[in-house]
Amino acid sequence: MIRITYCLHRLPALTREEFQRYWRGTHAPLVAAASEALGIRRYVQQHTLTSDMARRFASAQGIPCGEGEDYDGVAEIWFDSEEALARVGESEEGRRHAAILAADEARFIHFERSRYFFSAASEVIV
Structure with a gap:
């Protein structure tokens, strides 16, 4: 399996909440x-949180959270192989x-x- 991971920023006119609501409610059904x-085998949306817990965790790790260039979300799209991904454009439906x-x-x-x-x-199972 291969995975494409997208680290996403929203358009400047959108709030994070608007971006995430649209991404989840409008875009995800289109992907489905x-x-x-x-040939998508798995699609995962990870929506950025800026909670107190997220800030405390980041602070303990020495990593910025909720400031600078943090992403609004991360998407993962899984395919069987690079060859399977390359075949996407071969059909009119694709x-x-x-x-x-x-x-x-x-x-x-x-x-x-x-x-x-x-x-x-x-995968590493813990």
Whole structure:
């Protein structure tokens, strides 16, 4: 399995709450509807918290929290392989769903400030 991890910033016109509400309530159902056509095996949204506990934990670790360039959320999209991901554009349905998702993402994601990376998925069980 491979995973694409997106570290997301919201568009400047949105509050964090607006961004997360739209991402969860509008974008996630679009991803679910596209999952078969795009070969998505797993989709996870992680919404950034700025609670007192989060700040205390970050402070104890010596890592900034709730200031500077923290992300508004992280998305993980899992695929069987890089080859499976490459095949997404081979079908009309795959291209159609990819275009729908891209257009929707432009409504709430600040692409220039966001980042993504590919990784091989492995799990450590504790």
